[in-house]
Amino acid sequence: MSIAAQQSGPPAWRVLLGHVRPHRWALVGGASLSLLTGATGLMLPLVARDLIDDLSHDRAVTGALVLMSALVMANAALGALGSYVLRRTAESVVLGARRSLSSYLLRLRITAVDRSEPGDLMARVTSDTTLLREVTTDSLVGLGTGGLTLVATLVLMGFVDPVLLGVTLAVIAGAGTVLTLIVPHIGRAGRRAQDAVGVMGASLERVLGALRTVKASGAEPREERALHEAAEESWRQSVRAAKWSAAAGNTAGLAMQVAFITVLAVGGARVATGAIDIGTLVAFLLFVFYLMMPIQSVVAAITRYRAGSAALDRIQEALRLPAEPAAGPAALPAPGAAPAALAFEDVRFRYADDLPYVHHGVTFTVPARGMTAFVGPSGAGKTTVFSLIERFYDPDSGTITLDGRDLADWELSRLRSSIGYVEQDAPVLSGSLRDNLLLGNREADDDEVARVVRTARLDALVARLPEGLGTLVGHRGTKLSGGERQRVAIARALLRRPRLLLLDEATSQLDAVNEAALRDTVADVARTTTVLVVAHRLSTVTTADRIVVMDAGRVRAVGTHRELVTADPLYAELAATQFLTAAG
Ligand code: ADP
Ligand code: MG
Numbered sequence: 001m002s003i004a005a006q007q008s009g010p011p012a013w014r015v016l017l018g019h020v021r022p023h024r025w026a027l028v029g030g031a032s033l034s035l036l037t038g039a040t041g042l043m044l045p046l047v048a049r050d051l052i053d054d055l056s057h058d059r060a061v062t063g064a065l066v067l068m069s070a071l072v073m074a075n076a077a078l079g080a081l082g083s084y085v086l087r088r089t090a091e092s093v094v095l096g097a098r099r100s101l102s103s104y105l106l107r108l109r110i111t112a113v114d115r116s117e118p119g120d121l122m123a124r125v126t127s128d129t130t131l132l133r134e135v136t137t138d139s140l141v142g143l144g145t146g147g148l149t150l151v152a153t154l155v156l157m158g159f160v161d162p163v164l165l166g167v168t169l170a171v172i173a174g175a176g177t178v179l180t181l182i183v184p185h186i187g188r189a190g191r192r193a194q195d196a197v198g199v200m201g202a203s204l205e206r207v208l209g210a211l212r213t214v215k216a217s218g219a220e221p222r223e224e225r226a227l228h229e230a231a232e233e234s235w236r237q238s239v240r241a242a243k244w245s246a247a248a249g250n251t252a253g254l255a256m257q258v259a260f261i262t263v264l265a266v267g268g269a270r271v272a273t274g275a276i277d278i279g280t281l282v283a284f285l286l287f288v289f290y291l292m293m294p295i296q297s298v299v300a301a302i303t304r305y306r307a308g309s310a311a312l313d314r315i316q317e318a319l320r321l322p323a324e325p326a327a328g329p330a331a332l333p334a335p336g337a338a339p340a341a342l343a344f345e346d347v348r349f350r351y352a353d354d355l356p357y358v359h360h361g362v363t364f365t366v367p368a369r370g371m372t373a374f375v376g377p378s379g380a381g382k383t384t385v386f387s388l389i390e391r392f393y394d395p396d397s398g399t400i401t402l403d404g405r406d407l408a409d410w411e412l413s414r415l416r417s418s419i420g421y422v423e424q425d426a427p428v429l430s431g432s433l434r435d436n437l438l439l440g441n442r443e444a445d446d447d448e449v450a451r452v453v454r455t456a457r458l459d460a461l462v463a464r465l466p467e468g469l470g471t472l473v474g475h476r477g478t479k480l481s482g483g484e485r486q487r488v489a490i491a492r493a494l495l496r497r498p499r500l501l502l503l504d505e506a507t508s509q510l511d512a513v514n515e516a517a518l519r520d521t522v523a524d525v526a527r528t529t530t531v532l533v534v535a536h537r538l539s540t541v542t543t544a545d546r547i548v549v550m551d552a553g554r555v556r557a558v559g560t561h562r563e564l565v566t567a568d569p570l571y572a573e574l575a576a577t578q579f580l581t582a583a584g
Helices: 012-056 062-106 110-114 118-160 162-209 211-216 220-273 278-319 382-389 412-417 433-438 446-455 459-464 482-494 512-525 561-567 569-583
Strands: 342-349 359-366 370-375 397-402 419-422 500-504 530-534 546-551 554-559
Touching (some): 012 118, 162 211, 211 220, 359 546, 382 500, 419 482, 433 482, 446 459, 446 482, 482 512, 554 569
Parallel strands (some): 370 546, 419 500, 500 530
């Protein structure tokens, strides 16, 4: 499901004002400078009229010339300052939107992430926000200053000659009618163009994330077509928007030419009849010329707004995705270091309303301390148990308690700070090995890091890497093997000094020697911490204090290895096949 399918919110202009509000005074300052620029420009025709007047009466023109040069220079200086202030403010609006979007995306509920394309979300932060720049300067300011300048110019023109003003207004009204037909097309094309950029981001993310598989499958041509198709769609829609924008801009330009010619004709006739003098006609024609700029900025404001409102919509859609609450005051006192006790009580859960239930009433209790193992066929719902404990999702019914308190009562960050979680296929993030470990606990000192490195049996790897813990790993550096990645993830989780340690198939890729060593480590940790492990290989859990056998979203049996081998046929079968394989 695309997030574009979300319900619609407030109109784009209101959203825009929300983004702009923190910068309103800078914007007003910049706009005032633009207005002053316009005003100095507007005075030129009046001075020109005096100049012509002086000339025709054989008077000295020095004063008028000096005034004109001063105006021209002031016009240039104010114009430069104004456009700098406006551009700077617009960039601040973009910055604000990027900051709030990135903070928001980090707080997204996992459910929201499950249903979105990360590449598309990325495009909303990077690409859509840039459009806010134009919307702010060109639309908001353009409409404000252009509109004011337009009105002021028209008023001045009315003083110069009301009849010629009437002629001008008639032409403008005609152009306005044409524009109302053109503008909606720009909005639609703009939205489609931005959506296509989102699709492209999504495809890129998909392909680059699995480039090895794409290459190994010889799927490049197919993926290339998909990427090109998205790029071309963005091109098509942008060209369409450009076509309508050009039409709008030229309608305004054409209207001004028509106004100029009409004013020249009507004004010429009026000069001939002596209704006005030639200086008045020249001044009026100059005004028509000066009308061009505000009219064009009003038209640009409207067209930009239509294109930019698409980006605003896309930004707002992302900001409406369900998110976790921002960290608030803690409802509960800070957890101590004591190991946690956990209980599932008749938990029913499905990942989405249109998906089947994954947990059909899961019940088990885990006392503080000791190791509890979860075993069962893949798809049984073991990983889901851990996801629910981390509150990536909330159960549909039933309760989960930590230390006797409902998980929903814990402040999320406090809950998660109690837990060390090694997810199935835990990734190594790009950055140094040390960064990867400190992700779990930024405050850990060097001794502590050295200790978990030894505990997780990473010391040989660290010694071998060219820059030890400082070596870049992950995307931008040394790639680690599956088993090395797993040990990094375990070290990261241990560094959190968790009260509850969740290991989801965390040693599945280790060699026998390392696995046996880590089994001892985990048994050691379990003396002071509550440890939950999901293990595919039963050999790793035979010594667990209790084993929870899960199948198809239900708990079949709970007991020790010895009890279950006789009490539970599924477990007995798993044990038999695996130990046979191991022995063979
Ligand atoms: P296990 O860890 O025991 O192999 P999981 O808990 O990962 O099983 O998955 C249980 C079921 O839930 C599977 O059928 C799986 O397809 C489904 N499932 C897991 N994660 C998601 C998800 N994010 N969205 C939808 N379905 C999911
Ligand atoms: Mg799993």
